[in-house]
Amino acid sequence: MARCPAALPTDHTPCAGPAAVTVLDAANAGADGCEHHAARLLAVLDRGRVFALPHASAGAAHRVFKAAAPQDVRLHRLADAIVTSPATPC
Structure with missing residues (x-):
């Protein structure tokens, strides 16, 4: 049985339904x-x-994003985005 194009060559698990999202690098x-x-x-x-x-x-897309990264990784990315944002003038 054919698997979706997003399946990695080393991942031998079956698809979980039809193609639902596009992943871009x-x-x-x-x-x-x-x-x-x-x-x-x-x-x-x-x-x-x-x-x-x-x-x-x-x-x-939200379910895929949540499944792709552990909660702590998403929080670190959010923290990085907040820390590296331009400072607002006072």
Whole structure:
């Protein structure tokens, strides 16, 4: 059985449904995939992004993003964004 394009070659797990999202890397190269394989692909990319396909169920991209990174990693990224933002003048 064919697997989605987002499945990594070393990942032998089956797809968890139809392609629901597109995962893009920093150079905008992308692959459509099921939520399961898209989350695994997003987890190994540096500056990857995820977008829901038009026919995807509501929240698909959000679920993939949440599954791709542990909670503490997302909080560190948020903290980095806050710390590195330009200072507002007083």
